[in-house]
Amino acid sequence: xxxxxxxxxxxxxxxxxxxxxxxxxxxxxxxxxxxxxxxxxxxxxxxxxxxxxxxxxxxxxxxxxxxxxxxxxxxxxxxxxxxxxxxxxxxxxxxxxxxxxxxxxxxxxxxxxxxxxxxxxxxxxxxxxxxxxxxxxxxxxxxxxxxxxxxxxxxxxxxxxxxxxxxxxxxxxxxxxxxxxxxxxxxxxxxxxxxxxxxxxxxxxxxxxxxxxxxxxxxxxxxxxxxxxxxxxxxxxxxxxxxxxxxxxxxxxxxxxxxxxxxxxxxxx
Numbered sequence: 001x002x003x004x005x006x007x008x009x010x011x012x013x014x015x016x017x018x019x020x021x022x023x024x025x026x027x028x029x030x031x032x033x034x035x036x037x038x039x040x041x042x043x044x045x046x047x048x049x050x051x052x053x054x055x056x057x058x059x060x061x062x063x064x065x066x067x068x069x070x071x072x073x074x075x076x077x078x079x080x081x082x083x084x085x086x087x088x089x090x091x092x093x094x095x096x097x098x099x100x101x102x103x104x105x106x107x108x109x110x111x112x113x114x115x116x117x118x119x120x121x122x123x124x125x126x127x128x129x130x131x132x133x134x135x136x137x138x139x140x141x142x143x144x145x146x147x148x149x150x151x152x153x154x155x156x157x158x159x160x161x162x163x164x165x166x167x168x169x170x171x172x173x174x175x176x177x178x179x180x181x182x183x184x185x186x187x188x189x190x191x192x193x194x195x196x197x198x199x200x201x202x203x204x205x206x207x208x209x210x211x212x213x214x215x216x217x218x219x220x221x222x223x224x225x226x227x228x229x230x231x232x233x234x235x236x237x238x239x240x241x242x243x244x245x246x247x248x249x250x251x252x253x254x255x256x257x258x259x260x261x262x263x264x265x266x267x268x269x
Contacts, residue, residue, distance in 0.1 A: 002027070006119040008073045008091050008136075010066035029065045030122070070094055071128060078137075080160070080167040084152075087138040088168045089118055090177065096131040104133040104178030105210070106169055108198075110141035110161035111190035113150035133178050139164035139194065156246040165198045169205050181207055188212035196252035219244065219251040 005013045011030035018024070072094050077085040092102065105127065109116050118136045127134065138144040141153025141161040153161040169185075172178040185206050187195035192214020199206045215221070223244075248254055 005064075007066065008089065008118050008120060009068050009071050010064060011120050011122070013064065026064075076171070078164075078168050078171045081163045082160075084140070084160075084164075086140070086164045086168055087144055088171065089136040089138075090133055090172075091128065092133045093128045093131065096129060097133065098131045098179075100176035101179045101182075102131050102133045102177070103182040103184070104135060104172055105184050105186050106135045106137060106165070106172065107186040107191070108137045108139050108161075108165045108168075108194050109187065109189075109191040110139040110153050110165070110194045113141075113143040113147065115143045133172070135168065135172055135178075137165050137168035139168070141194075155243055158246065159250055161194055162197045162201060162250055165194055166202050166205065169198065169202070173205070184208040184210060186210045187214065190215050192216060193218065193250075193252060197250040200252055214252075217251065217253045219247045219254060222247070 001017045001019055003015055003017070005015055013029040014027045016025045016027055070093060071091055073089065073091045076088045076090070078088045080086050105124075107116065116136050116138050124132075124134055139153060139161045140149055141158065143150055151157070153164070165185075169183060172183060173180050183206055185195035185199060186209070187193070188211070192211040193216060195209050195211060196214060196216055199209055
């Protein structure tokens with residue numbers, strides 16, 4: 001049986017598992033240049049930072065290529081506006097985190113019933129090495145809580161996704177995990193809609209945003225069925241008056257015109 005093992009603190013590992021004898025073997029895994037990491041954190045004398053899969057397999061010469069000695073992963077349940085608990089995962093450097101002075105990057109998607117991708121990303125290592133906190137908010141509309149979790153963040157309930165994301169952002173600041181005015185939002189595609197809507201609703205909460213191919217004009221785009229969108233986008237087709245009015249409540253391009261941004265964000269906006 002071949003499968004992939006993923007972790008926020010470890011590159012994806014492709015593993016073969018023999019069902020007949022219970023033995024496993026790592027077929028492929030990205031090299032994180034451990035020696036450079038050892039030097040960076042002043043522990044070049046460490047013998048081996050890899051962890052064995054289990055004590056029963058310790059005799060096998062296979063170990064996971066992870067950086068848990070240098071980076072930490074924590075999980076929180078954040079209370080949203082209506083009391084629903086939203087999963088929040090954060091990762092940070094054990095040696096470079098600056099307490100309440102750390103900048104932060106909050107990632108979210110909240111669409112299509114998909115679970116937010118929290119696998120290790122090598123491109124984020126530079127931020128972690130400089131003391132950033134990377135946070136993942138599994139807001140409603142995604143799939144972390146099953147079909148109901150998805151339905152509670154779609155169509156006329158889509159604002160739940162936005163409010164969940166805002167609640168997670170406030171939690172990071174109020175708990176002094178991230179310094180106030182040093183929090184950025186991060187989202188791609190439908191996640192770009194989520195982040196942009198959250199910033200429009202609470203512009204004082206975020207300092208900047210990284211949006212990759214964001215879906216920012218749903219109220220106009222979805223009324224044109226000839227556009228090459230996936231069928232899932234039409235779960236809330238705005239030909240229905242109630243759906244259309246609901247979409248306008250969080251559509252970033254519409255709300256942006258009504259939002260009063262602080263002076264510090266005028267150039268960004």
